[in-house]
Amino acid sequence: MQELFDLAFARIDRAGARRREFSKAWADYIAVHPWDIDVRETGEREFEILAVMREPAPIELSMIFSDWLSALRAALDNGLYAWVAAATGQNPPPKAERIQYPICSTPGEFVDQRKRLSGVPVEILDKLEKAQPYRSPYGPESNLTYWVHELARTDRHRAAHVGIGRVDEHRIRLRVPQGVTATFDETVRPYSHIEGELAVGRFITSKSISRFDVAADLTGVVIAPEIRAWADFTLNCGRQSLWSRMVYTEFFIRHHLENMAAFSDATPAGGFKTFDIDEAQVASADGR
Template sequence: MAFEPFDAAWQRWERARARMTEAVQVWNGFIEPHDAFDFSLDGDDTGVFILRVHQVRPTPPEMAVVIGEWLYNLRAALDYLMWATACYVAGSVPPPKENVLQYPIYDTESAWTSNLYRLDGLLDHHREMLLLMQPFNSDIDANYLGWLNRLARIDRHRNLVTGSARLGLVEPVLRCPEGSRVIVEWGERMIVDGRADVARFTVQPYWPGAVVDVNPRVGIDPEIDEWSRSPFWGKVTFQERLRMIQVFVAGEIAAYEYDCTGSSRKSNMVSDEFQKAMDERRGPVPKLARQRPPMTWTRGSGKVSTRTMFEGADFCDDGAGPIDSGPSGLGVAR
């Protein structure tokens, strides 16, 4: 029976996409009642006012779980595509040395070099493709792979902190006395310990009792604390970050799938130039099938049974009751 090694990578990718959608739904359900956050404009009677955001309800704990599963599935999809590529290179399923295979993601060249043995089952051009994508060969902060790997490791070995929130959109409109001049200074975007001092407004001239009000016009996203500190990603909304990394991983799977098979479920993500180069280099595509492990027969002993047992009247196949199993459970009807 034909076997498609890249199926598993796409299944992990699809599962990640479902978790991404679920994360958006969890967050939207959290903020939809409009009672999770509150706003205040606090003045000191000198014409200085601070716009503050207050988190009233904690972030749903399932948010961290869903984001963790999204990370896990995308990281697994990358490892799966390495395994699938090695299958096609070797022409066998499973490939040799499958226990050391993994998709490499390294911040330093020394780490890459010391782990090259994990790529023994690949061709030279595969290693060149992987080397090109490494964080140490680009802007480490902006690199998709680097952050995916970093966050996945935090989630596996520590705790994915999504209890914080971030102001993804800040467009306040201030109402103040006619003729007044307003100086605006921007403050915090992250909501830390339930509060963020978003902006400071200095109204000049100002006199006690003058009416100053604000429409905060703030959009609030979930946030991962470590990710929020990134100069590159910190400027991108949380939902868009998830989407960008999801698309990037799909492109990686498609590239290796096309390289190995001459087609891909998402061939449109593979450039014409890449397709042409791969088509010229590729040899015959092997038809892969899982190798069956050697069969080992074990001797059992029979026991006298009855016609009723042979006809199955007492056999329970729904797991509700006990049945004899294994070699000693063999019944021989007389």
């Protein structure tokens, strides 16, 4: 069933190509400087610096992200199909129309999926159960397959995901009239997504001045792409850029596929990249 696995791995390669396309589309978008800078007076000698979106992210970004999600979700489904075909020696395998990689947030959901996948060998179902998001020690939402499933389901059945901007680097320079000093509020750390406008800085001046006397330089503020529905996700107890999350997700899905291939005595094109197949076989033989 090597050809079936080759097709599944090709889906991940396609996802990587869509990710790079997404990056280029974002670069084209920000090249036209779609955010303005506004200085707003909020009190006596108190000011706020805002990044204001004047042109929303293009729909093209949503479409590319949709293709990326679709490729990864299909890779899991194709991989499971290939695994079942290899295990049963049949192509198509029994009840092929029901085969879809299960991604479950609770044990009860997996019980229901197990019934639906009645044509899948029990030993495969047992292995799938051990890899479910509800098994993750920090909860299902810490698992990247959970996000592939949830984001793809929203994309298919409700609406495409919206591309927005997020502050990834933060350094502001000010120019105020001679004889005036400005003190920044260092508690403002706006590493957050921008929808409409976002306060990226606050400061107090030593003397009363007009906001028109203030010039703000935000060239040190880097605005990176974000997907609204995925914006609050953390990985390894920290926030990663969208690009990093996409790379990690492709790696994670590939790891699942490589496990399926290893159980089926198939070899990915280019070999195993997410683990050492020899060490994995030894561990399996030792019962680890």
